[in-house]
Amino acid sequence: MCFIKGIHTKTKRQYYFEKNLVLRSIAEYETYSKEAQRKKKKIFGHLGCSPFATIVDVPLPQCIVIDYMHVSLLRHMRTVIQYLYQKYLKPKDRDEIDQLFHKQRFPHFFNRKMRPIKEMSYCKATELRNILLYGLLPLIRLLLPDSVAAHLSLYVACMRLFHGPRKLGLKTEKVANELFNVYYEDHPLFYKSIQHFTLHLHSHFADQYFLHGSLSNMGVFG
Structure with a gap:
């Protein structure tokens, strides 16, 4: 989606x-894919032409959808919660x-509740979703330093906007992206040392929201 390379540390x-x-761009994506296939080597991450280019009716890379279940819930959110648990909590x-x-009690129509953080390794994505959207910030904020809780609230707020309908009209993804940019920076x-690629991928959620709609429409929970 972009040309970010990252920095190798340790x-x-x-x-x-x-x-x-x-x-x-669409043209660049196609050009680099064809060049990589012709030269049989990786070019800007391209290994060749994707079969999906001839199948989907939306051109690459616009048709690429980031799977927020794995990117946000099972990776970034879990990593952040475990970091807070180990580094900030007595x-x-x-x-x-x-x-x-x-x-923590939930309405009867919630299929899953919330596991204790000490059992985070066994958490299902639906449990992590409930933690992120509903339980985490209200329960943990009083146990964290104010600055850490305020910073965490930026992520929770932006993800709630990306996950739901257009609460702010046409400005929804713009506001959510601004919140995330402050959080990311x-x-x-x-x-x-946990600025992983999954954190960076959140930078593309605003474009995805504009093209494909809310993250709640992108469920791959099975």
């Missing part, structure tokens, strides 16, 4: 905030938040 590649992303606070998560101030 044993990880980190993708820090870039204000002006250089996006791949042992007694960990016990308290685990109890709060475990005892300040991310290294609160979290060290």
Whole structure:
């Protein structure tokens, strides 16, 4: 979707905030794909022509849909929660938040509740969705430093906007993207060495929202 390369630090590649992303156009995507196939080598991440180019009725890369279940819930959100749990919460606070998560009540039509954070490795995507959209911020904010809680609220707010209908009309994805950009830019101030590619992919949610609609329409939960 864009030409970001990231920076290799120690044993990880980190993708820090870039204000002006250089996006791949439809023509560039096709050109680099054909060139990679002809030369039989990787060019800007292209390995060749995709079979989907002749199947889908929307040209690449516009037809690419980011799977927020894996990008946001199972990767970025889980990583952030575990980081907060280990780095910012004292042992007694960990016990308290685990109890709060475990005892949190939901309406009867919610198929899954919320697991304690200590069981985060076993969390299903639907449980993480409930944590992100409903439970996390109200329950954990009083246990975190104000600045950390405020920063986390930027992510929760932008994801709620991306996940729902156009609450702000035509400005919905614009406002959500502005919230995320502030969150992304300040991310290294609160979290060290977890600026993964999945974090960067959130930068493309605004375009995806405009082209394909809410993240709730992109469910791959099975």
